[in-house]
Amino acid sequence: MFQQILDPVFGSLTLSALVAVIPLATLFVLLGVFRVKAWKASLIGLALSIALAVLVWRMPPVQTMSATLEGALYGVVPILWILVNALWVYRLTVITGWFEVLGARIRAISDDQRILAILIAFCFGALLESLAGFGAPVAISIAMLVAAGMKPMKAAIVSLLANTAPVAFGAMAAPIIALSGVTGIDIHLLSQMAGRQTPFLAMFVPLILVFLVDGRRGIRQTWPVAVVAGVAFALSQFVTSNFIAVEITDVVASVVTVAAVLLMLRVWKPSDTVVFAHDHDGPDDVAIPAAPEGARIATTNVRVAAPAVVDTARYSQARLTWSAVLPYIVIIAVFALSQIPVVKTWLADATTIHFPWPGLSITDAAGNAVGTDYKLNVVGTGGTLLLLSGMIVALAYRIPLRRAVAAYGETLHQLRFTIVTVAAVLALAYVMNLSGQTQSLGAALAATGAFFAVLSPVIGWLGVAITGSDTSSNALFGLLQVTAAQQAGINPILTAAANSSAGVLGKMLSPQNLAVAVAAASMSGKEGDLFRKLIGWSLGLLAVFTVFLYLQSTPILGWMVPVAP
Numbered sequence: 001m002f003q004q005i006l007d008p009v010f011g012s013l014t015l016s017a018l019v020a021v022i023p024l025a026t027l028f029v030l031l032g033v034f035r036v037k038a039w040k041a042s043l044i045g046l047a048l049s050i051a052l053a054v055l056v057w058r059m060p061p062v063q064t065m066s067a068t069l070e071g072a073l074y075g076v077v078p079i080l081w082i083l084v085n086a087l088w089v090y091r092l093t094v095i096t097g098w099f100e101v102l103g104a105r106i107r108a109i110s111d112d113q114r115i116l117a118i119l120i121a122f123c124f125g126a127l128l129e130s131l132a133g134f135g136a137p138v139a140i141s142i143a144m145l146v147a148a149g150m151k152p153m154k155a156a157i158v159s160l161l162a163n164t165a166p167v168a169f170g171a172m173a174a175p176i177i178a179l180s181g182v183t184g185i186d187i188h189l190l191s192q193m194a195g196r197q198t199p200f201l202a203m204f205v206p207l208i209l210v211f212l213v214d215g216r217r218g219i220r221q222t223w224p225v226a227v228v229a230g231v232a233f234a235l236s237q238f239v240t241s242n243f244i245a246v247e248i249t250d251v252v253a254s255v256v257t258v259a260a261v262l263l264m265l266r267v268w269k270p271s272d273t274v275v276f277a278h279d280h281d282g283p284d285d286v287a288i289p290a291a292p293e294g295a296r297i298a299t300t301n302v303r304v305a306a307p308a309v310v311d312t313a314r315y316s317q318a319r320l321t322w323s324a325v326l327p328y329i330v331i332i333a334v335f336a337l338s339q340i341p342v343v344k345t346w347l348a349d350a351t352t353i354h355f356p357w358p359g360l361s362i363t364d365a366a367g368n369a370v371g372t373d374y375k376l377n378v379v380g381t382g383g384t385l386l387l388l389s390g391m392i393v394a395l396a397y398r399i400p401l402r403r404a405v406a407a408y409g410e411t412l413h414q415l416r417f418t419i420v421t422v423a424a425v426l427a428l429a430y431v432m433n434l435s436g437q438t439q440s441l442g443a444a445l446a447a448t449g450a451f452f453a454v455l456s457p458v459i460g461w462l463g464v465a466i467t468g469s470d471t472s473s474n475a476l477f478g479l480l481q482v483t484a485a486q487q488a489g490i491n492p493i494l495t496a497a498a499n500s501s502a503g504v505l506g507k508m509l510s511p512q513n514l515a516v517a518v519a520a521a522s523m524s525g526k527e528g529d530l531f532r533k534l535i536g537w538s539l540g541l542l543a544v545f546t547v548f549l550y551l552q553s554t555p556i557l558g559w560m561v562p563v564a565p
Contacts (some may be wrong), residue, residue, distance in 0.1 A: 002063055002507065005438030006365045006443050015044045018442030019056060020437040023049040024466060031528050042424035049428045053435035060535030064431060070374065071430025075423040075512070077376060078163040079135060079468075081383025082514055083418070084411055086136040089327050089390045090143045090520075096397045097308040099384050102324040106148045110265065112273045113150055114210040114222045118229050120144045121162035122206055122448055123258045125443060126233070127332070129163060129170040135468075135513060137170075138163050139520035140328075149275060150213075152521035158212055159535055160508040164541075165202035165233065167470050168194050169241065171382070172339060175500050176246055178475040183482045183496050185564075187246065189392045193497035194561040195241025195249070198504070200548055201541070202253075202387045206230045208537070214274050221270045225261060232260035232514050233395035236364035248338070249482040253258065310463050326396055334404055336407045338385055345382030362434055370434065375432075388442030414519060420528075422468075429467045442477055446484030453488075453553040456481055456495040457502030457546045464503035467508035472542035490553055494561050505542045508534045 009015040026047035036044075050068060053059040059067075093099035110116060113474040121141045130135035138159045145155035168175055176194060180187040206226035210218035219226075236253035244252070312320060323327075337343060353376045360372040378384065394404045403410075432438045441462075445455045460482065463473025477499050485495040507513055514527040551557040 001361045001363060001558070002059055002108070003363045003367065004365050004370070004434075005057055006436065006440050008058065008436075008440075013440065013444050013447065016056075016440040019052065020432070021053065022496065023437075026460075027232050027425075027428075028509075028531075031511065031531050035528040037525050038268070038511050038518075039424065040211060040422040042421045042428065042511055045267065046424045046428040046431070049198075049431045049435075049437065052437060053431050057435045057437060059435040059442075063360055063362070064435065067430045067434040067505055068121075068427045070357050070372070071362070071427035071510055073374075073422040074430065075426030078381045078383055079426070079512065080415075080419055081381065082386060083135045083139060083383075083422075083519075085383050085386035085390055085414060086139050087415065087520065087559070088408050088411045089331070089386060089393055090140060090422070090469070091411055092390060092393055092399060092404065094396065096324075097310040098324050098397065099143070100445060101310050101312065101320060102144065102147055103275060105321050105324050106144065108388070109262075110273070111275055112222070113148075113275060114218045114270070115261075115265070116145065116148050116150070116212045117158050117162070117209045117213050118206050118226060119258065120148070121159045122209060123254050123261065124328075125159060125162050126166035126250050126254035129166040130248075135516040137166075138384070138513060139515055142517060142520040146521065152499065152523050153526070153529070153533075154213065156517040156521045156523065156530055160513065160530070160534060161212065161537060162205060162209055163507060163513075164504045165198060165205050166250040166253070167235075167464075167507055168198045168500045169237070169246065170470065171191065173249060173561055175470040175474050178471045179496055179500055181476045182475055182478040183492070185255060185482070185496055189245035189493050189564060190497050190500075191241045193248075193493050194501050195238050196562075197391040197501035197549065197552070198559045199238045199496060199505070201501070201545060202232060202234045202237060203230040206233075218274075221272060221274075222325065223270055225264050225270075228264045229257050229261050233257045282303060293534075318527065327393045330396070331386065332394050334385050334389045335382075338380055338533055342475040344380070344388050347377055351379035352377045359437060361435065363435070364439065372434070374413050413524075417524065418515040418519045422512040425466075425468065425511045429472065432466075437475075438538075439480070446480060446487070449488050450490070452484050453490055453495070453550050454546060456485070456498045457542065457549050458501035460501070460503035461506040461542050463499065463506070466505035468507065469513040470503050470507065473506075479560045491558075491561050493564065494543045494552055502542065502549065504544055505538050505545065509538050 007013045007016045009019050023045045026048055027041050030041035030044060031038060050064055053064045054061050093102065106116060109119065125137040125141040128140055141159040141162065145158065146152055153426040167541045176187060176190050180190055183378045198498060206229040207219060207223065210222045212224050236256040237249055240249040240252045315323065355374055357372045357374045362372060364370055396527055442459060446452055448455055459477050460473060463477045464470050467473055478496055481495040481499045482492040485492040509531060511527065514530050517530060518524060518526045551562050
């Protein structure tokens with residue numbers, strides 16, 4: 001039995017917290033300052049966390065290695081399992097030529113890259129987040145934006161930043177469900193509270209996206225549709241999470257927002273249409289006024305041998321559209337079917353592996369047992385559902401078995417360094433969590449009393465930046481948020497929900513999500529560049545959001561906090 005120690009460094013919680021942050025600080029500095037490749041930086045951070053676990057937190061070496069393996073396995077399944085199969089589906093559309101057709105159909109709605117950023121990264125990305133999460137929305141949004149003509153780096157930045165507003169309710173509200181499980185707070189109360197926080201962020205995300213794409217001109221020319229998208233999403237998210245059902249919050253919000261944007265475009269158009277000169281080896285982004293309506297700039301970031309070209313003359317316009325979006329319809333249908341209560345219950349009961357992880361026996365500093373069980377829904381996990389979706393797509397597109405398998409092998413080869421990165425980062429997170437390093441860091445932050453209302457969002461942000469998952473961050477820090485809030489005289493419903501709501505702003509910086517983005521955009525080794533371009537946005541939004549959440553802890557906005565029955 002190993003008991004975690006909160007203050008192993010000379011009995012000082014402050015010093016222990018400073019030591020605990022070393023692996024994380026090293027990882028971020030290597031990525032952002034020294035531009036070390038993500039897989040190397042992740043392995044270095046993992047090595048430091050293992051050394052600290054054994055030498056400072058006195059975790060037995062065997063248990064440390066066991067925690068490392070459990071974390072790495074969680075990185076492989078479900079996260080990498082989802083990513084590999086999502087990108088395989090994408091590759092199937094590329095080799096058949098239908099992805100280029102999809103780009104053309106998207107451009108038929110609008111050539112304007114600013115509008116496409118809202119429709120694809122914000123709306124469609126939110127829909128994918130509601131169903132899959134774990135990197136799939138970012139990967140697929142990037143692929144679609146690149147197909148529509150956006151440069152890979154810009155597509156990655158836009159997709160990562162857009163993947164903020166829907167995350168708290170993503171994967172059928174998995175983060176809120178996990179938060180309720182670890183805190184004991186009623187899920188409806190947490191859903192209500194998060195639904196009174198994240199819409200504030202969602203309202204501004206479309207405006208930020210058009211600014212990223214086209215600067216001040218983007219704001220000036222497209223603010224009406226950006227405001228419509230933000231307000232539609234925010235109101236839908238609030239109403240659904242507070243009065244309908246938490247699980248379908250993002251599904252409703254994304255569908256309503258797409259409808260609102262399309263209706264808006266029928267009565268309003270921006271004064272100019274903006275496309276981008278597109279040369280993968282050229283300057284980053286060169287904005288040019290669009291040619292008269294009907295002109296097209298079409299490129300795609302494909303690295304496969306001789307993709308097929310669809311003979312569009314053989315198909316009607318309606319059939320072209322349906323065939324191009326077929327993979328995404330299949331994905332939505334498969335995931336929707338998996339959420340039918342009878343099917344969901346069967347998948348959970350009949351196809352779930354659940355056993356105590358070998359080699360781990362841990363209690364926290366108070367002597368309470370730390371859960372170390374391993375649980376995996378083999379069939380119901382997102383990766384398996386995406387694999388099934390890919391098989392259906394391959395049959396629908398009549399792709400020979402040998403070609404489909406070869407595409408899968410090419411996907412694995414493309415992701416070889418991403419696999420190392422994600423597995424290493426999750427192993428690092430598990431070692432820090434199970435050895436007590438994370439608890440020391442969190443306890444030091446929680447010891448600040450009433451000021452904890454300001455630090456609470458920072459803890460959530462840090463948790464997601466480390467793990468890349470709002471669900472994991474809630475599992476990591478949810479109970480800590482509640483305990484610290486109770487000690488500081490703050491409503492624990494507020495801080496628990498803040499862990500999830502503010503945490504979404506750290507997702508764009510997490511090493512594994514950066515790795516997903518560069519893999520999807522075929523920009524190997526560019527994780528550090530992405531990190532530097534996004535960190536200002538992440539910290540800036542966190543600062544503003546923290547002020548909003550702090551006001552919710554005061555009489556000024558305290559009326560927004562739901563009252564437990």
